[in-house]
Amino acid sequence: xxxxxxxxxxxxxxxxxxxxxxxxxxxxxxxxxxxxxxxxxxxxxxxxxxxxxxxxxxxxxxxxxxxxxxxxxxxxxxxxxxxxxxxxxxxxxxxxxxxxxxxxxxxxxxxxxxxxxxxxxxxxxxxxxxxxxxxxxxxxxxxxxxxxxxxxxxxxxxxxxxxxxxxxxxxxxxxxxxxxxxxxxxxxxxxxxxxxxxxxxxxxxxxxxxxxxxxxxxxxxxxxxxxxxxxxxxxxxxxxxxxxxxxxxxxxxxxxxxxxxxxxxxxxxxxxxxxxxxxxxxxxxxxxxxxxxxxxxxxxxxxxxxxxxxxxxxxxxxxxxxxxxxxxxxxxxxxxxxxxxxxxxxxxxxxxxxxxxxxxxxxxxxxxxxxxxxxxxxxxxxxxxxxxxxxxxxx
Amino acid sequence: xxxxxxxxxxxxxxxxxxxxxxxxxxxxxxxxxxxxxxxxxxxxxxxxxxxxxxxxxxxxxxxxxxxxxxxxxxxxxxxxxxxxxxxxxxxxxxxxxxxxxxxxxxxxxxxxxxxxxxxxxxxxxxxxxxxxxxxxxxxxxxxxxxxxxxxxxxxxxxxxxxxxxxxxxxxxxxxxxxxxxxxxxxxxxxx
Numbered sequence: 001x002x003x004x005x006x007x008x009x010x011x012x013x014x015x016x017x018x019x020x021x022x023x024x025x026x027x028x029x030x031x032x033x034x035x036x037x038x039x040x041x042x043x044x045x046x047x048x049x050x051x052x053x054x055x056x057x058x059x060x061x062x063x064x065x066x067x068x069x070x071x072x073x074x075x076x077x078x079x080x081x082x083x084x085x086x087x088x089x090x091x092x093x094x095x096x097x098x099x100x101x102x103x104x105x106x107x108x109x110x111x112x113x114x115x116x117x118x119x120x121x122x123x124x125x126x127x128x129x130x131x132x133x134x135x136x137x138x139x140x141x142x143x144x145x146x147x148x149x150x151x152x153x154x155x156x157x158x159x160x161x162x163x164x165x166x167x168x169x170x171x172x173x174x175x176x177x178x179x180x181x182x183x184x185x186x187x188x189x190x191x192x193x194x195x196x197x198x199x200x201x202x203x204x205x206x207x208x209x210x211x212x213x214x215x216x217x218x219x220x221x222x223x224x225x226x227x228x229x230x231x232x233x234x235x236x237x238x239x240x241x242x243x244x245x246x247x248x249x250x251x252x253x254x255x256x257x258x259x260x261x262x263x264x265x266x267x268x269x270x271x272x273x274x275x276x277x278x279x280x281x282x283x284x285x286x287x288x289x290x291x292x293x294x295x296x297x298x299x300x301x302x303x304x305x306x307x308x309x310x311x312x313x314x315x316x317x318x319x320x321x322x323x324x325x326x327x328x329x330x331x332x333x334x335x336x337x338x339x340x341x342x343x344x345x346x347x348x349x350x351x352x353x354x355x356x357x358x359x360x361x362x363x364x365x366x367x368x369x370x371x372x373x374x375x376x377x378x379x380x381x382x383x384x385x386x387x388x389x390x391x392x393x394x395x
Numbered sequence: 396x397x398x399x400x401x402x403x404x405x406x407x408x409x410x411x412x413x414x415x416x417x418x419x420x421x422x423x424x425x426x427x428x429x430x431x432x433x434x435x436x437x438x439x440x441x442x443x444x445x446x447x448x449x450x451x452x453x454x455x456x457x458x459x460x461x462x463x464x465x466x467x468x469x470x471x472x473x474x475x476x477x478x479x480x481x482x483x484x485x486x487x488x489x490x491x492x493x494x495x496x497x498x499x500x501x502x503x504x505x506x507x508x509x510x511x512x513x514x515x516x517x518x519x520x521x522x523x524x525x526x527x528x529x530x531x532x533x534x535x536x537x538x539x540x541x542x543x544x545x546x547x548x549x550x551x552x553x554x555x556x557x558x559x560x561x562x563x564x565x566x567x568x569x570x571x572x573x574x575x576x577x578x579x580x581x582x583x584x585x586x
Binding site: 003006010013015017021022025026029030038203257272 | 399400403405407408409411412413415416419424428431432435436439440442443448478481483485486499502503506517520521522524526549552553
């Protein structure tokens with residue numbers, strides 16, 4: 001509680017000031033250092049794990065093949081071209097038949113790094129979400145409001161009795177938790193679509209648009225009958241369909257320090273990214289309740305749906321390739337009919353987390369949370385990319 | 396990455412913002428930037444000796460450089476005063492009173508009543524996410540001392556939270572200027 005409060009005291013200005021100073025002072029600082037002699041000591045070289053070497057070689061092999069294509073087609077200078085300068089025709093399908101998760105991910109890493117680096121004003125994302133309904137939204141809000149009103153009343157009544165007040169707070173927190181964890185007596189799902197334009201400029205407005213067509217489906221005819229017996233309550237929430245908002249949005253719940261602006265500077269090397277993710281995991285407010293595997297899956301999804309550089313994407317696939325417990329489940333079709341390879345990792349209590357990745361482009365097509373074979377959440381990433389204006393859809 | 400220049404550039408790009416962010420909590424902008432440049436110059440000379448992770452080491456160097464400054468322009472300033480000075484209206488807009496029970500000024504006022512090093516312990520734990528061994532290394536004290544500071548800061552802050560809004564509000568040491576407070580004070584005449 002106090003830590004969360006303290007975290008919020010950090011002035012937002014700091015980030016812009018340091019960002020701006022980094023740009024302004026970088027070349028002079030680097031030049032000043034390079035002019036200064038260093039203390040002569042033998043460099044301590046780190047020994048990398050054999051697997052990482054293998055991963056590095058696999059990616060390097062593909063990159064080298066691509067270089068020949070690039071230099072053959074032009075009078076290129078003798079320096080190695082950066083991935084972004086490679087012609088798109090150099091792209092190849094990852095693998096015809098994915099053998100295992102690790103080789104699939106390593107191949108995806110090689111594909112990702114050859115995509116050109118891009119930038120723009122708004123990061124656009126269209127998501128089709130299929131989610132299990134846990135509560136009837138109307139009832140839930142009524143009950144939450146009643147509990148909060150009760151809390152406020154008691155706060156006034158008991159303000160001079162700290163002991164009773166603490167007990168009261170605890171009781172209300174328990175009631176709220178109970179309410180949040182309650183389940184409906186029937187299985188129902190909603191499907192809806194949301195478009196998001198996230199502004200890259202800090203302080204500029206982002207836009208969130210929810211399609212008005214929300215559909216409800218039931219687990220079985222019996223579930224639908226049970227819902228009717230319960231009085232056919234409305235299971236979809238009435239929310240405004242378009243909302244412009246300039247407040248800072250959390251990009252990754254498990255990683256409060258990541259922002260849409262700073263993720264493009266995440267490391268592009270496998271080792272460096274792995275170290276950064278390890279640090280982020282330690283710092284994460286969720287590290288106490290998440291296993292590293294689930295954290296990595298969740299953070300991976302957050303990063304793959306955000307504007308990270310091709311180098312970071314590639315490094316991320318390599319980090320995932322090194323993570324134990326990820327298995328390939330073969331080719332599947334996603335909720336909007338696209339084909340990809342499903343990768344899965346197991347969480348606690350029989351919950352399974354899945355990603356479906358396009359074999360040709362290494363793009364994330366869909367992510368899913370499945371409990372005992374029953375889907376809890378399925379989000380198809382229908383489209384993502386850059387837009388110049390709010391409301392524009394990338395070509 | 397065996398090329399020293401490449402390694403150093405990576406180090407700079409990765410950590411410059413964190414180092415400057417810390418220096419800005421102790422000194423005005425120009426002085427903070429000078430200290431950060433100096434810190435990285437030290438890092439360049441010692442590139443082969445840098446520990447892993449390097450950030451606590453870099454922060455420790457910056458902290459020592461700040462402590463050594465004698466020039467009044469560079470003199471180390473109180474942390475909470477600097478946080479207040481860097482606070483803008485956007486921070487006030489983003490602050491959720493309902494969530495925290497306490498308003499931002501009262502939280503800062505509660506902090507200003509704490510020993511300086513206790514607040515610093517919170518900065519390293521919460522804003523930098525440094526584990527105790529690393530934070531203690533930055534502050535040049537034992538892990539035990541660091542943990543005591545951190546515990547004390549959390550406890551006092553928690554006490555201040557419980558006091559709100561019924562109890563006596565600690566007097567703000569620093570009066571925020573119209574610029575830093577934004578429009579919020581007009582809406583909240585009792586502050």
